[in-house]
Amino acid sequence: MPPTVGLPASTYRERARKRLWAADALTIVLVTSVAVAVALFLSDGGAAGFGSFAGMLTSMGVIAGLAAMDLVLVMFLLSARVPIIDRTIGQDKALLVHGSLGEPILYLLLAHGALLLLGYAATEGISPVAEALSLWASGLDLRWAVLSLVLFVLVAGTSVIAVKRRLPQEIWHGIHLLTYAAVALSIPHQFSLSGLFAPGTIQRWYWIALMVLTGAAVLTYRVLLPTIRSLHHQIRITRVTEVAPGVATIDMTGRDVERLNTRAGQYFIWRFLTPDLWWQPHPFSVSARPTPTSLRITVRNLGAGTAKLMSIRPGTKVAIEGPYGIFTEAARASAQVLLIGSGIGNSPIRGLLEDLTFPYGSATVILRASRPNEVYLLDEISALCEQRGARLFVLTGPRATWNSSWLPASAVASGYTMTSYLPPGQVPDVYVCGPLPWTDLVLADARNAGFPSENIHSERFAL
Amino acid sequence: MKTRALLGSGVASLSILVLGWQLGVQPATVQAGTTVSSTPTTPATSTETTTTTDTDSDSDSGSDSDSGSDSGTSASITTESDISAVSYTGVTVEHEYGSVTVTITVADGAVADATAELSTTHGDKSERINTCAVPLLREEALQAQSAEISMISGATYTSEAYLESLQSALDQAGL
Numbered sequence: 001m002p003p004t005v006g007l008p009a010s011t012y013r014e015r016a017r018k019r020l021w022a023a024d025a026l027t028i029v030l031v032t033s034v035a036v037a038v039a040l041f042l043s044d045g046g047a048a049g050f051g052s053f054a055g056m057l058t059s060m061g062v063i064a065g066l067a068a069m070d071l072v073l074v075m076f077l078l079s080a081r082v083p084i085i086d087r088t089i090g091q092d093k094a095l096l097v098h099g100s101l102g103e104p105i106l107y108l109l110l111a112h113g114a115l116l117l118l119g120y121a122a123t124e125g126i127s128p129v130a131e132a133l134s135l136w137a138s139g140l141d142l143r144w145a146v147l148s149l150v151l152f153v154l155v156a157g158t159s160v161i162a163v164k165r166r167l168p169q170e171i172w173h174g175i176h177l178l179t180y181a182a183v184a185l186s187i188p189h190q191f192s193l194s195g196l197f198a199p200g201t202i203q204r205w206y207w208i209a210l211m212v213l214t215g216a217a218v219l220t221y222r223v224l225l226p227t228i229r230s231l232h233h234q235i236r237i238t239r240v241t242e243v244a245p246g247v248a249t250i251d252m253t254g255r256d257v258e259r260l261n262t263r264a265g266q267y268f269i270w271r272f273l274t275p276d277l278w279w280q281p282h283p284f285s286v287s288a289r290p291t292p293t294s295l296r297i298t299v300r301n302l303g304a305g306t307a308k309l310m311s312i313r314p315g316t317k318v319a320i321e322g323p324y325g326i327f328t329e330a331a332r333a334s335a336q337v338l339l340i341g342s343g344i345g346n347s348p349i350r351g352l353l354e355d356l357t358f359p360y361g362s363a364t365v366i367l368r369a370s371r372p373n374e375v376y377l378l379d380e381i382s383a384l385c386e387q388r389g390a391r392l393f394v395l396t397g398p399r400a401t402w403n404s405s406w407l408p409a410s411a412v413a414s415g416y417t418m419t420s421y422l423p424p425g426q427v428p429d430v431y432v433c434g435p436l437p438w439t440d441l442v443l444a445d446a447r448n449a450g451f452p453s454e455n456i457h458s459e460r461f462a463l
Numbered sequence: 464m465k466t467r468a469l470l471g472s473g474v475a476s477l478s479i480l481v482l483g484w485q486l487g488v489q490p491a492t493v494q495a496g497t498t499v500s501s502t503p504t505t506p507a508t509s510t511e512t513t514t515t516t517d518t519d520s521d522s523d524s525g526s527d528s529d530s531g532s533d534s535g536t537s538a539s540i541t542t543e544s545d546i547s548a549v550s551y552t553g554v555t556v557e558h559e560y561g562s563v564t565v566t567i568t569v570a571d572g573a574v575a576d577a578t579a580e581l582s583t584t585h586g587d588k589s590e591r592i593n594t595c596a597v598p599l600l601r602e603e604a605l606q607a608q609s610a611e612i613s614m615i616s617g618a619t620y621t622s623e624a625y626l627e628s629l630q631s632a633l634d635q636a637g638l
Contacts, residue, residue: 023468024467024468024471025471027468027471027472028468028471028472028475031472031475031476032472032475032476032479034476035475035476035477035479035480036479036483038480038483039479039480039482039483039484040483041483042480042483042484042486042487043482043483043484043486043487044487045487045488046487047484047487047488048487138560139619192618198596199599
């Protein structure tokens with residue numbers, strides 16, 4: 001049975017306080033790791049290099065390289081699905097930060113190459129071109145490093161959003177995996193060309209430990225754990241129900257499903273193991289509170305990949321990565337809730353309505369759609385609202401043409417905002433799920449209403 | 464909350480950087496001291512400085528043979544004319560980034576010490592390679608008592624030149 005009682009407001013505040021501390025601690029550790037990388041160089045007497053112009057160029061080049069490699073490892077960790085990162089900031093936010101690091105790293109790597117080339121050339125009093133030739137001749141390790149830089153440029157180039165949109169997801173993802181090759185190629189020169197990591201130094205051990213631990217985290221949480229879980233839980237599809245044109249609810253079952261500890265609002269990356277679908281990873285939220293034996297998702301036909309999902313047969317085996325995300329009870333900061341969904345975003349909203357703790361009558365649900373027939377899962381959501389005493393608003397109609405708002409034109413014309421749908425003075429937890437531009441408008445309205453940022457929750461899918 | 468993370472990161476990073484900088488400054492003054500003390504024996508190069516410091520800190524591996532070689536070093540310096548300790552200088556071997564000349568001290572028919580004179584044409588980077596590779600090569604040479612020693616990865620050119628020069632010094636000594 002769903003929880004019908006809420007907890008004292010202080011419980012939620014305490015929970016939020018702890019989570020924010022953990023998130024800040026995580027930020028501090030990751031940022032400071034860059035400082036440690038630079039400190040490795042300084043502790044080796046690197047500061048002495050700043051005495052001359054050539055030395056300064058060389059030192060800056062070394063520092064840029066160290067910072068870049070450290071940030072690459074941070075990037076790996078952020079995309080490695082490390083449980084502690086997922087629990088504190090959510091895997092979707094971790095991937096946002098991951099994405100934002102790509103460009104700075106590229107600049108650092110280019111600076112690393114350019115500064116060292118100029119620095120060495122200045123030290124020896126030869127032209128950068130002559131220095132480049134002499135460096136190229138200096139051995140294989142450096143040539144690997146140059147190839148590594150070329151790969152980094154390629155990966156970063158394809159990751160630029162515009163490019164990402166034009167390439168199919170799978171191709172982009174494949175190119176993205178080249179990062180592993182790029183990093184591997186850069187490792188020999190880090191150890192052989194810099195005296196900093198010479199055998200026997202503490203710096204060498206630290207650097208090796210950093211690489212080994214990061215590699216282990218990626219291997220464990222991105223490869224081993226999902227494989228073990230998929231093999232153990234043996235998830236299979238039991239039923240596919242069309243709930244609206246192009247929208248289907250998929251029920252699944254498996255062994256020890258409760259041991260996955262899935263919360264409503266979390267997502268898995270699903271691979272449906274049919275000959276034409278197994279290679280496509282699909283990130284979908286669970287749309288119901290998981291039971292000890294079943295998992296449920298509701299998906300909408302959005303592209304070539306999801307179109308095939310409509311015709312998937314019961315009995316199909318499913319490989320899983322997950323559950324991920326803190327778009328759940330874990331993110332709570334207040335005793336009241338406001339759930340806002342649009343399109344297929346109604347799916348996790350339905351799950352949350354079932355799973356979140358709140359006193360009878362202290363929740364509000366807003367479903368937004370252009371046309372009434374696009375309010376997916378309306379029947380189930382209104383039944384749950386009735387059961388748990390939640391106010392339900394279904395807002396349909398075209399959006400306003402004169403300004404950008406997440407509300408329909410009619411509501412904007414009446415001067416309504418988010419707070420119009422809430423009891424006066426209430427500062428609830430706001431959960432938003434829907435198309436990205438619309439979600440951004442909702443989040444902006446929540447901030448305008450003066451809600452603290454720890455009360456505002458949204459989930460963004462990205463692989 | 465954002466400010467807390469920002470402030471925490473700033474303070475932590477700054478402390479780490481200052482600590483690293485402090486650690487980096489200290490050994491430099493120690494090195495300067497040893498350079499002075501080793502000047503009379505041979506033309507002072509930065510490599511020799513580290514050779515000296517290296518033997519001091521080398522207490523973990525092969526301690527008995529090492530301490531023996533340490534006393535050998537001082538013996539050869541003070542008793543240059545003594546028949547029991549004779550120095551042989553190998554040929555200067557040029558390589559891609561400089562040159563290496565190995566001088567060995569032979570006492571009682573065994574290599575008691577090996578010093579290397581290095582020049583680099585490749586600035587800071589080569590110097591760093593040399594300062595870390597040469598003490599290791601010396602240690603290996605003393606242990607093997609021959610030029611059949613393994614190369615130091617990342618210092619291939621220096622290693623090859625060192626071995627060649629060392630072999631020619633050994634040839635002269637008839638070892």
